[in-house]
Amino acid sequence: MRRPRLTLRARLTLVYGGLFLLAGLVLLGLTYLLVEGQFPDEGQVVSDAVHTEQNPPPGAEEEWSHLQGVVDVTWDEALSAILTQGGLALFLVGAIAIAIGYLVAGRMLQPLQRITDTAGRIAEAPAADRGLHERIKLDGPRDELGELAETFNVMLERLDHSFDGQRRFIANASHELRTPLTLTRALLEVALHRPNASPEVRQLGETLLEINGRHERLIEGLLLLTRSDRELTERxxxxxxxxxxxxxxxxxxxxxxxxxxxxxxxxxxxxxxxxxxxxxxxxxxxxxxxxxxxxxxxxxxxxxxxxxxxxxxxxxxxxxxxxxxxxxxxxxx
Missing domain, CATH: 3.30.565.10 (Histidine kinase-like ATPase, C-terminal domain)
Incomplete structure (x- = not known):
């Protein structure tokens, strides 16, 4: 049993969606690293304040330490927000991008689906001489799919001409061969019914009539074969x-x-x-x-x-x- 496979549309959507999510994760990681690089080191606020003010008032160091704790907590929350909120936003935007990609992939693959449908109708046609007359009609720019459709149409045209030429040759050759075979049979029957025909002539005539009949059946078979290749018009x-x-x-x-x-x-x-x-x-x-x-x-x-x-x-x-x-x-x- 053949394993079920994803359609080309689904595979393209997964590839585009995966690349989008990968690029988003890389961008999110770079943003996190860049923002983290700008954060002051632990105790940096207190150290800068001490260097700035030579004679701090009483209790200033405690205020600076409290401020340092607030700054550290704020930076940690900012980094955490970048990861959580950024990841959630990336997930939502990625889902929207995958849905849009699925629609766009279906739109882009419509010409290919039309080519597949046309080829399927030709393959399932009850008669080859009817199916090969169909052509693929695509509207749009001359891209790779347009060139594929044009190449397919050229192939169908050549096959159509080849089948038509073969059928015409069989029909014409069969009709042309009927006349001499009918004439030969008539001459042999006349020779066999002559009163003065010897036994050897009669035996030879019967053998030739049998051979002639075999050839006539062959010609009838060719005509019948040509007719059976076409779709039935009357049932x-x-x-x-x-x-x-x-x-x-x-x-x-x-x-x-x-x-x-x-x-x-x-x-x-x-x-x-x-x-x-x-x-x-x-x-x-x-x-x-x-x-x-x-x-x-x-x-x-x-x-x-x-x-x-x-x-x-x-x-x-x-x-x-x-x-x-x-x-x-x-x-x-």
Whole structure:
């Protein structure tokens, strides 16, 4: 567990307040020493009086001694007042200075808090292409925080252009590749349906059609990936139970058993993306399985959330490879 730490505002307040109190204590100590240095020594008043008056009247020495005692008590009370009253004043002024410092620190750190809030909104945005368009707007002098905000905005702009360029490239390349693949599939189908086609030509055509279909699915996956990176603009009611039953019926079992336990699991989202999600999971469960293995698809609600669970009897994935499986087009073995 992480230990709780003081905020930057609190640390700055403590530093400024501590320096203020330290400077006040030093000033109070110097004042005490300077005032104490000006005090007359013990018996100094009587000695000065004796030297001043050569023939003192009777009883003068007793008056001078009494005066010396009054002076000594007065000096001691003055020194004590400097320490007590000065310390109390320093404490009160220090408390006021710390409170003012806390307010000033908060005021000075407002631009930094605005930068943090903007970065947090960008990090929590549901789609990167929407969050990266936001910029930090700071009003004030061009100081260190202003330069930080400007540098952050330049970084966001470069990232925004990079992501947009990458998405445009994938979309354009996918669209450009669709046309030749569609034409190739049409020519292969025409060649396969010719009456005079030899068995070798038919076998070659079927192999090429399978390869062509694999490339078409790859292109569709690229387009779907580009679409899924963006925030959903339209959401529809979808029951994952219906999708699970539909996908299980359409997926070739390839000698495996596909068992569906469909309970109502309502969600809102893009039906095409959700269907592809279920299809990818079920297809992988069938493909990466042992001969005669079993695939189980289960849907339902748990803790107020819709749950889709796909499991099979295939080999276990190593724990260190699990994180990599969530990368697009990632395969093992």
């Amino acid at each position: 529809s009611y979808v029951d994952l139970a219906d999708l699970a039953e539909h996908v299980a019926a359409q997926t070739p079992a390839e000698g495996r058993e596909i068992a569906v336990e469909a309970a109502e699991a309502p969600v809102t989202g893009d039906p095409v993306l959700l269907e592809r999600l279920v299809h990818n999971l079920v297809e992988n469960a069938v493909r990466y399985n042992v001969d005669g293995g079993r695939v189980r698809v289960r849907t339902g609600a748990r803790g107020g959330a819709a749950v889709l669970e796909v499991s099979n009897t295939g080999p276990a994935v190593p724990a260190y490879e699990v994180a990599a499986l969530f990368e697009p087009f990632r395969r093992l073995g």
